[in-house]
Amino acid sequence: MPLLVGLLDASAVRSGLEVAIPLHEDNLVGAVTNGQIDLEELAAKRNAGGGLLDSIANMANSILGAGNARLPYAMRQAGLITGVILLVALCAVTDWTIRLIVINAKMSGATSYIDIMNRCFGSSGRAAVSFFQFAFAFGGMCAFGIIIGDTIPHVIRSVFPSLSTIPVISLLTNRQFVIALCTLCVSYPLSLYRDIHKLARASGLALLGMLVIVASVMIKAPEVAPELKGDPDQRFTIIGPGVFQAVGVISFAFVCHHNSLLIYGSLRTPTLDRFSLVTHIxxxxSLVCCCTLAISAYLQFTDKTQGNILNNFSGSDSLINLARFCFGLNMFTTLPLELFVCRETVEQYFFSHEPFNLQRHVLFTTSIIVASMFIALITCDLGVMLEITGGVSATALAYIFPAACYLKLTDAQVPWYSRKKLPAFICAAFGATVLCMSLFLALGKAWTPEGGAKICM
Incomplete structure (x- = not known):
């Protein structure tokens, strides 16, 4: 049924981006014909899109994705005190830069992130943001597929130990089968929608799953066996040796800038005030969930904290297995949000002046999701490639591009050190520093066995 609904929704005539993302509000545009108001069309425009809760669910789900489980590890890298400061500070910067993208769009008269960069920096800016958006979103899709394969079959085997001996049904314990099943039967139909607000219910379900994960870790972390816990003397460290790695991990967890304009355009009444409220909430x-998870887990596991916090727990723990299942559920409901970005990036870059085409829509959706699924099927760990595409792309999309565009669009007569420009200048400089350090560290790791992708056929 979702497949049919998605296809029917996609078959609607493609409106111009000025309608899809009405950055200059005028509810009468398109509803006036020969000086007369078409009340039916006006009513349709007013009822199109989703409400605040829909947009909040989509944005929060976009933030609370795969990166959330790595935040306790970021706390280990940065130290407890520095880690908390980084979480709060980067969350505040993320909140500001998400809204800055919409401000840039209004200032430039653009209707997409790609268009903003094109108007500010020409074809090179257009190509750069397109590459980073696609790389970040597609890398996320591949990672989500891998996480599905690592979590759901494990939970099924734990709950039903004898299931692997039953013909046909035993496929539910097979990693590749579960990835293909979840991707093609859940993520793919959801991805066929054209309006991102229609993913709100799936996003709401994923958010509930994330709350289960946070609660499970809080409850079970103090109860783990002593040999699984870390050194208690390292709980209240001020600063750790891996601050830059922690910044990269936290930035990856918080970034949702690549679909911010999609979420803005999905609002029934898209105004900056309403979008600011969505962003703030x-x-x-996300900050509350992230801090709760990161602090409660790190205080127990300290120097033994793993990259995925759920791996610190026993494989037979029932509540943690429920959390693992919810984590997998979160992945295949978040995957369509990333596919939206991949598809829109391709559409905007190559077909920005062409009307909507159903065949092209289905072709791109199918090709992108099958490609990411294939990588997830044969790869157990993307290794350093995910760090490069994720960390570097996240830094560029979240810190450098929004601030650089704002500096470009504001009055050139205003000095860079003025109150109006200085925050954007600091943000861009910070982003450039983090990008260079993240790339340097990731490339250094590429020369070690740890950095290689792990193939599992």
Whole structure:
């Protein structure tokens, strides 16, 4: 049924981006014909899109994705005190730069992130943001597929130990089969939608799953066996040796800038005030979840904290297995959000002046999701490639591009050190520093066995 609904939704005539993302509000545009108001069309425009809760669910779900489980590890890298400061500070910067993208769009008269960069920096800016958007979103899709394969079959085997001996049904314990099943039967139909607000219910379900994960870790972390816990003397460290790695991990977890304009355009009444409210609530909710998970887990596991915090627990723990299942559920409901970005990036870059085409829509959706699924099927760990595409792309999309565009669009007569420009200048400089350090560290790791992708056929 979702497949049919998605296809029917996609078959609607493609409106111009000025309608899809009405950055210059005028509810009468397109509803006036020969000086007369078409009340039916006006009513349709007013009822199109989703409400605040829909957008909050989508944005919060976009933030609380795969990166959330790595935040306790970021705390280990940075130290408890520095880690908390980084979480709060980067969340505040994320909140500001998400809204800055919409401000840039209004200032430039653009309707997409790609268009903003094109108007500010020409074809090179257009190509750069397109590459980073696609790389970040597609890398996320591959990672989500891998996580599905690592979590759901494990939970099924734990709950039903004898299931692997039953013909046909035993496929539910097979990693490749579960990835293909979840991707093609859940993520793919959801991805066929054209309006991102229609993913709100799936995003709401994923958010509930994330709350289960946070609660499970809080409850079970103090109860783990002593040999699984870390050194208690390292709990209240001020600063750790891996601050830059922690910044990269936290930035990857918080970034949702690549679909911010999609979420803005999905609002029934897209105004900057309403979008600011969506952003504030979403980032605050995400910060509370992230801090709760990161602090409660790190205080127990300290120097033994793993990259995926759920791996610190026993494989037979029932509540943690429920959390693992919810984590996998979160992945295949978040995957369509990333596919939206991949598809829109291709559409905007190559077909920005062409009307909507159903065949092209289905072709791109199918090709992108099958490609990411294929990588997830044969790869157990993307290794350093995910760090490069994720960390570097996240830094560029979240810190450098929004600030650089704002500096470009504001009055050239205003000095860079003025109150109006200085925050953007600091943000861009910070982003450039983090990008260079993240790339340097990731490339250094590439020369070690740890950095290689792990193939599992």
């Amino acid at each position: 979403s980032t605050l909710l």
